Amino acid sequence: MSRSIRLAVIPGDGIGQEVVAQGLKVLTAVLPQDVKLETKEYDLGARRWHATGETLPDAELESLKQHDAILLGAIGDPSVPSGVLERGLLLKLRFAFDHFVNLRPSKLFPNTSTPLAGRPDIDFVVVREGTEGPYTGNGGSLRTGTPAEVATEVSVNTAYGVERVVRDAFERANARPRKKLTLVHKNNVLVYAGHMWKNIFDKVGQEYPEVTTDYLHVDAATIFFVTQPERFDVIVTDNLFGDILTDLAAAVTGGIGLAASGNINPTGEFPSMFEPVHGSAPDIAGTGKADPTATILSVALLLRHLGYEAEAARIETAVATDLEARDGTARSTDEIGDALAARVAG
Amino acid sequence: MSRSIRLAVIPGDGIGQEVVAQGLKVLTAVLPQDVKLETKEYDLGARRWHATGETLPDAELESLKQHDAILLGAIGDPSVPSGVLERGLLLKLRFAFDHFVNLRPSKLFPNTSTPLAGRPDIDFVVVREGTEGPYTGNGGSLRTGTPAEVATEVSVNTAYGVERVVRDAFERANARPRKKLTLVHKNNVLVYAGHMWKNIFDKVGQEYPEVTTDYLHVDAATIFFVTQPERFDVIVTDNLFGDILTDLAAAVTGGIGLAASGNINPTGEFPSMFEPVHGSAPDIAGTGKADPTATILSVALLLRHLGYEAEAARIETAVATDLEARDGTARSTDEIGDALAARVAG
Ligand SMILES: CC(C)[C@H](C(=O)O)[C@@H](O)C(=O)O
Numbered sequence: 001m002s003r004s005i006r007l008a009v010i011p012g013d014g015i016g017q018e019v020v021a022q023g024l025k026v027l028t029a030v031l032p033q034d035v036k037l038e039t040k041e042y043d044l045g046a047r048r049w050h051a052t053g054e055t056l057p058d059a060e061l062e063s064l065k066q067h068d069a070i071l072l073g074a075i076g077d078p079s080v081p082s083g084v085l086e087r088g089l090l091l092k093l094r095f096a097f098d099h100f101v102n103l104r105p106s107k108l109f110p111n112t113s114t115p116l117a118g119r120p121d122i123d124f125v126v127v128r129e130g131t132e133g134p135y136t137g138n139g140g141s142l143r144t145g146t147p148a149e150v151a152t153e154v155s156v157n158t159a160y161g162v163e164r165v166v167r168d169a170f171e172r173a174n175a176r177p178r179k180k181l182t183l184v185h186k187n188n189v190l191v192y193a194g195h196m197w198k199n200i201f202d203k204v205g206q207e208y209p210e211v212t213t214d215y216l217h218v219d220a221a222t223i224f225f226v227t228q229p230e231r232f233d234v235i236v237t238d239n240l241f242g243d244i245l246t247d248l249a250a251a252v253t254g255g256i257g258l259a260a261s262g263n264i265n266p267t268g269e270f271p272s273m274f275e276p277v278h279g280s281a282p283d284i285a286g287t288g289k290a291d292p293t294a295t296i297l298s299v300a301l302l303l304r305h306l307g308y309e310a311e312a313a314r315i316e317t318a319v320a321t322d323l324e325a326r327d328g329t330a331r332s333t334d335e336i337g338d339a340l341a342a343r344v345a346g
Numbered sequence: 347m348s349r350s351i352r353l354a355v356i357p358g359d360g361i362g363q364e365v366v367a368q369g370l371k372v373l374t375a376v377l378p379q380d381v382k383l384e385t386k387e388y389d390l391g392a393r394r395w396h397a398t399g400e401t402l403p404d405a406e407l408e409s410l411k412q413h414d415a416i417l418l419g420a421i422g423d424p425s426v427p428s429g430v431l432e433r434g435l436l437l438k439l440r441f442a443f444d445h446f447v448n449l450r451p452s453k454l455f456p457n458t459s460t461p462l463a464g465r466p467d468i469d470f471v472v473v474r475e476g477t478e479g480p481y482t483g484n485g486g487s488l489r490t491g492t493p494a495e496v497a498t499e500v501s502v503n504t505a506y507g508v509e510r511v512v513r514d515a516f517e518r519a520n521a522r523p524r525k526k527l528t529l530v531h532k533n534n535v536l537v538y539a540g541h542m543w544k545n546i547f548d549k550v551g552q553e554y555p556e557v558t559t560d561y562l563h564v565d566a567a568t569i570f571f572v573t574q575p576e577r578f579d580v581i582v583t584d585n586l587f588g589d590i591l592t593d594l595a596a597a598v599t600g601g602i603g604l605a606a607s608g609n610i611n612p613t614g615e616f617p618s619m620f621e622p623v624h625g626s627a628p629d630i631a632g633t634g635k636a637d638p639t640a641t642i643l644s645v646a647l648l649l650r651h652l653g654y655e656a657e658a659a660r661i662e663t664a665v666a667t668d669l670e671a672r673d674g675t676a677r678s679t680d681e682i683g684d685a686l687a688a689r690v691a692g
């Protein structure tokens with residue numbers, strides 16, 4: 001039997017290049033001998049945009065599609081107007097490849113520093129909707145730049161889009177020991193979208209009698225993230241609330257240097273894309289200070305998605321063991337990658 | 347000389363009644379002899395809605411308008427469908443009385459419990475826009491309840507509305523020792539509204555050369571709220587981001603039992619409204635467990651707004667001294683109110 005993984009790699013901007021290199025190092029180390037790894041690198045991001053004005057040409061999108069998965073570093077640079085690369089590249093990929101499950105696990109690993117007193121036992125997963133909500137680019141600006149300007153942003157939500165992500169979240173909750181699912185929205189103000197989310201959540205929930213459910217407004221959810229994060233198991237929420245909550249989750253579980261994510265197309269029609277939650281951090285690019293762990297944990301999510309469960313678990317165990325063994329000495333991007341590659345190969 | 351305050355009081359639901367009673371107790375104790383306090387109580391909230399189907403009749407709105415200020419307890423009850431009282435009463439008041447500055451100070455008082463390790467020195471103010479953004483009620487639902495439903499929420503932002511609140515925030519920052527103002531938005535995704543906010547912020551900023559400014563995406567802001575809250579002085583942001591951030595701010599500064607707010611109409615055309623950030627907490631209503639401090643601190647904001655600076659400061663000092671003197675014994679709603687009334691009278 002011969003197996004293969006065709007992996008598209010988009011290092012992107014800032015520290016993207018550095019952390020992706022470590023992700024690939026660990027991926028190579030963990031894969032069984034018989035698995036052939038083919039990687040193709042794509043030059044997308046700020047450099048490309050400055051050189052050609054392109055963010056994501058159709059031919060590139062077509063070529064990316066011919067892969068089993070995508071590994072992405074980070075997108076964004078202060079030299080590019082805010083929104084150009086985010087909308088034209090990162091969100092374009094999430095939308096074009098119908099990444100409706102944006103999966104973001106949060107776990108407080110041993111020996112990591114959380115800003116929370118008392119080190120609560122945090123281990124939850126946020127299932128963030130990835131293709132709708134306020135992220136669709138609907139809206140506009142009238143009389144731009146004048147004192148009479150009106151700017152709108154339209155959050156678009158469909159029963160089709162909400163039901164599929166809610167169902168995915170129930171499946172994930174049902175497969176976990178605690179079997180608990182929390183819906184986060186703001187249905188006392190955003191009544192149209194909020195009530196639709198809540199109604200669909202309640203309806204789908206009837207098919208999962210073993211899953212305990214609850215509902216929280218997004219503002220209240222942020223309170224519990226810092227006062228009682230151990231109460232969460234699986235959270236399902238919309239695109240914008242998920243964006244906000246997962247940065248907060250990363251902060252309380254030891255920082256965005258550790259937060260992994262998967263932009264998943266569960267049907268398999270398009271390649272799923274894995275990336276650290278952190279940004280391109282141009283201030284530390286090239287200094288060797290970037291922590292590649294978030295990217296390496298994203299590689300674990302990638303492997304799990306492609307069916308390599310044992311290898312995914314090996315990476316996660318390696319990260320936990322490695323963090324536990326830390327003695328406080330600062331390590332470079334490369335050194336962390338080397339240490340983890342050695343552990344998973346072992 | 348004879349002075350007077352005509353105060354409208356809306357106790358509302360749940361613990362609203364209990365905390366408002368303590369707020370009035372402290373207000374009465376702190377006011378100079380020559381100030382005549384006239385209060386009028388309004389029966390609005392869940393009880394009224396169940397009895398009559400009304401949330402806020404026009405006649406009541408007209409009558410409320412004849413006051414110098416409004417003190418509100420809390421709105422919301424599980425027996426009423428989510429959104430009915432929030433939109434029909436609380437938000438209706440904020441919009442009808444053009445409360446475009448939703449002022450929410452956050453301070454870590456001595457001897458209060460924060461979930462953050464290391465007790466950072468937190469003392470900032472959020473200026474939340476109060477009359478626009480995703481709170482306008484624009485949007486709708488098509489084919490409601492069917493698998494083909496589409497629900498939208500429209501965030502409406504005007505240069506008129508953004509400029510006035512941004513200017514107010516610059517004024518506040520300019521009057522504080524650190525003179526620092528942070529704009530929080532999400533202009534890499536919500537490009538229409540986000541760019542308008544940023545452009546207006548930059549333009550108005552030119553009139554305040556002494557104010558240091560910066561910009562943060564809302565997701566990144568939540569990280570700093572828990573890892574580096576001492577970096578903030580004044581924050582200006584939109585209605586929804588402000589809602590989320592101020593609950594998180596309350597959580598890290600000792601809980602929503604202490605978080606005060608003012609819904610301010612700076613022009614004085616309409617009465618401003620003061621309320622604790624917390625909700626109606628129906629689970630503890632009537633038990634005497636509610637902390638009235640947030641309401642009492644809201645009374646301080648009310649007094650400051652009406653020009654009673656010395657009295658406002660007396661309440662704030664009393665709260666700080668009272669918290670410092672706590673010995674850990676649980677106190678009832680009444681006992682806390684009595685203690686603070688005694689301190690401000692002294
Ligand atoms: C860079 C930005 C467009 C992106 C988002 O808002 O989704 C990021 O914050 C994230 O969470 O992946």
Ligand SMILES: CC(C)[C@H](C(=O)O)[C@@H](O)C(=O)O
Nearest residue numbers: 188189219422432436589623
């Ligand atoms: C009750 C609700 C409508 C309200 C809001 O979202 O503004 C509350 O959360 C607040 O912050 O005052």
